[in-house]
Amino acid sequence: MTERLDKLNTFLAEARAAVQGAEAGPIVLGNEAADLDSMVSAVLYGQLASARRAPGAPPAVPVVNCPRSDFVLRTEAVYLFAALGLDVDALLFLDEVDLDRLHGARRLQLTLVDHNVLSADQADYGDVVGAIIDHHADGGQYLQAEPRVIETTGSAATLVAEAMLRDKPDLIEAGTATLLLGTILLDTVNLDPAAERATAKDRAVAAKLAPVAGPDADGLFERLEAEKFNVSALGTGDLLRKDYKAWETPSGTYGISTVLTSLEDWAAKDPALVAGLDAFLRSRDLVCLLAMMAYTDADGGFHRDLAVYAPDPKLASGLTAMLEAHDLQLSELRPAGLADPGDAKLFSQGNIAISRKKLQPLLQRFFADRDAD
Numbered sequence: 001m002t003e004r005l006d007k008l009n010t011f012l013a014e015a016r017a018a019v020q021g022a023e024a025g026p027i028v029l030g031n032e033a034a035d036l037d038s039m040v041s042a043v044l045y046g047q048l049a050s051a052r053r054a055p056g057a058p059p060a061v062p063v064v065n066c067p068r069s070d071f072v073l074r075t076e077a078v079y080l081f082a083a084l085g086l087d088v089d090a091l092l093f094l095d096e097v098d099l100d101r102l103h104g105a106r107r108l109q110l111t112l113v114d115h116n117v118l119s120a121d122q123a124d125y126g127d128v129v130g131a132i133i134d135h136h137a138d139g140g141q142y143l144q145a146e147p148r149v150i151e152t153t154g155s156a157a158t159l160v161a162e163a164m165l166r167d168k169p170d171l172i173e174a175g176t177a178t179l180l181l182g183t184i185l186l187d188t189v190n191l192d193p194a195a196e197r198a199t200a201k202d203r204a205v206a207a208k209l210a211p212v213a214g215p216d217a218d219g220l221f222e223r224l225e226a227e228k229f230n231v232s233a234l235g236t237g238d239l240l241r242k243d244y245k246a247w248e249t250p251s252g253t254y255g256i257s258t259v260l261t262s263l264e265d266w267a268a269k270d271p272a273l274v275a276g277l278d279a280f281l282r283s284r285d286l287v288c289l290l291a292m293m294a295y296t297d298a299d300g301g302f303h304r305d306l307a308v309y310a311p312d313p314k315l316a317s318g319l320t321a322m323l324e325a326h327d328l329q330l331s332e333l334r335p336a337g338l339a340d341p342g343d344a345k346l347f348s349q350g351n352i353a354i355s356r357k358k359l360q361p362l363l364q365r366f367f368a369d370r371d372a373d
Contacts, residue, residue, distance in 0.1 A: 004175035005085050011047045012090035015061040019097060025050070025058040026130060027097065027108065031115035032122075034066035036077045036224075040183045041113040041156040043091070044164065044176065045133055049111065051168045060111065061092060068093040072234070073242040079227035080182055084175045099125065114156035117141050133159050154197040155187035158205045165208060177212035178220065184209075185221040186228070231260050236276030239266070240291065247360065249367040252287035256356050256363075259293045263305040263346060266293070267335035274342045277309040287312065288319060290363075292349075292356055304349040305333060311343060315370075320345050322366045328354050 018024040028046035030038030046062030053059070064071070071093065072078060081088055102108035103125055111131040112118070117139035118126055129142040135153040142148070149159055161180040164171055172180075184206050189195035191203055210217045231239055243258040257280075259266065267273050281289045288310035296302050308323065310316035324330055329350025334341070 004173050005087075005179075007171060007173060008043070008047060008176055009085070009087040009090060011050060011059065012043070012062075012087055015046065015050070015059045016090050016092055018058050019061050019092060022107075023058045024061045025053065025109070026060045026111045027099070027102075028060050028062045028111045028113060029122075030063075030065050030113050032065050032119045034064055034070065035074060036080070037156050037183050037187050038114040039064050039074070039077055040179050041133070041160045043086075044157075044171075044180065045111065045113050045160045047171060048160070048164050048168055049131075051171060061097075063097050064091060064093045066093060067095040069095075070241075073238060075230050075233070076186065076224045076228040079230075080179065080224060084178060086175075086179070103128065112142075112145075113160065116150050133163070135159060151201075153199050154191075154202040155184045157183040157187070158199075158202045161205045161209060162201065165205070172209075172212055174212060174214050174216065177209045178216045181206055181209040181213050181217055182220050182224050186224045190221040229260050236266075236270045236273055237280060240276070240280045240289075245356070245360075246284065246286070247364065249287075249364070250371040251367055253285065254288045254290070254363060254367070255281075255284060255286050256290045256292060256360060258356055259291050260295060261293060262295045262303065263293055263307065263333055263348075264335045264337070265295075268337035271337050271339065273338060274309070274340070274344045277307065277344055278311070281309060281311070288315060290359070292359065294355075302352055304352045304354070306330065306347045306349045308345040308347075309343060313343075316343060316345065318370065319363075319366065322362070326354075326362055327351055328359075 026049065028042045028049060030042035042062040042064065046060045049060035099108060108125065108128050110125055110129045112129055113133045116132050116134040116136060126142060129145050132142060132145045132148045132150060133156065134150050135156045138150045151159060153159060157180050184202055185191065188198035188202050191198045191206060231242065234242065239259050239261070240257040244255060246253050246255040270276060277289055277291065291307040293305035308316065308320055310319060330347040331350065333346045333348050335346065
């Protein structure tokens with residue numbers, strides 16, 4: 001891929017300067033997951049909204065709804081933006097714009113893309129939602145928004161691309177078409193009918209974008225799918241927080257991270273893995289942390305490993321006994337790259353059907369029983 005995003009990069013630089021100069025128009029905000037669809041949709045709808053405004057009016061400003069430090073976790077976006085030459089330094093992230101200050105000064109206007117209900121942390125901004133472009137179920141809020149486009153499609157990028165093709169087709173460069181097309185293909189599993197994600201509109205819009213994207217469209221889905229699961233550049237802390245969820249109990253908070261690598265490979269890359277588990281646990285004030293590894297081998301076989309870390313020996317012992325008593329088919333692992341597992345309990349998980357979604361209720365019952373004693 002080559003750099004073909006001149007118009008978009010110029011817009012991003014102008015939008016960033018407008019915020020710094022207190023002359024910004026509406027903030028175009030993606031959802032808090034800040035995945036590729038959310039980012040691309042916010043950026044390109046912001047460009048479209050700015051192109052629609054009267055000459056001299058301040059530009060709309062796209063904002064990625066996560067801290068800049070989290071961008072590295074969106075590996076497919078990191079790859080695609082770099083490949084196309086998108087100026088990430090010009091992008092604005094949530095920790096770089098003071099929405100509370102703008103709201104308090106009555107200078108905040110919001111356009112929501114890829115969501116139509118603000119998160120709990122941002123719910124106070126509901127009175128300034130002026131537009132919505134989204135593909136999720138309609139939450140029935142912000143009826144004042146205009147436009148208020150909420151339509152079930154496989155990707156929000158489909159709705160953004162539709163509006164660009166209709167209103168400002170000259171904004172769609174080859175690189176812009178590739179951004180949109182790649183996002184749509186990733187969200188719809190390459191428009192595969194068996195995945196039941198793509199709609200007729202997704203297919204129609206993708207068909208219009210592909211010729212503009214040109215050769216970059218060939219193999220685009222496969223490259224993005226591979227990069228989505230490429231965690232080779234991430235350290236232990238980033239691996240743990242990339243896909244992390246936490247739950248509260250009377251005994252305290254426990255967390256489960258899904259990690260897309262094998263325990264052997266992880267330990268080979270980071271011999272201080274257990275210290276990393278401890279640092280992550282303490283930074284979030286957890287009573288225990290589980291890392292569930294999910295990965296494929298060289299032959300395409302799917303496997304799971306499990307790391308259990310709890311500094312309290314009694315809790316660690318009880319938790320391990322509970323897990324071993326259930327049908328996880330655990331076998332102790334001693335990775336070659338890990339000299340001393342310390343307080344961590346490391347296993348190969350033979351029952352690959354037990355995902356985080358199935359494991360978490362077991363932990364919830366374990367803590368409920370423990371708290372009842």
